[in-house]
Amino acid sequence: MNTEKIFEGPGQSSMETYIIEIIIMLVIAFLFGYFFCALIKKSQKKLVKKLEIENQELKNKLSVDTQKEIKEKEA
Numbered sequence: 001m002n003t004e005k006i007f008e009g010p011g012q013s014s015m016e017t018y019i020i021e022i023i024i025m026l027v028i029a030f031l032f033g034y035f036f037c038a039l040i041k042k043s044q045k046k047l048v049k050k051l052e053i054e055n056q057e058l059k060n061k062l063s064v065d066t067q068k069e070i071k072e073k074e075a
Helices: 015-074
Strands: none
Touching: none
16 A cells, blocks of 8 residues: 655655645545534524423423412411
């Protein structure tokens, strides 16, 4: 296997081929990062939506309980 050391230059290949290979590696790394970031954001949005619904349910329950206590104190 003919591997080249990045910091030592292109070796037997031309500089153009060397630069193209590095650009391709950087583009692939960017695409992987973008893809995983999108996956994480999607899962986080689902979690936030679920927690907002749970929070609203708890607020509703708390307001109902508070209203019951107020009515009991008045009676």
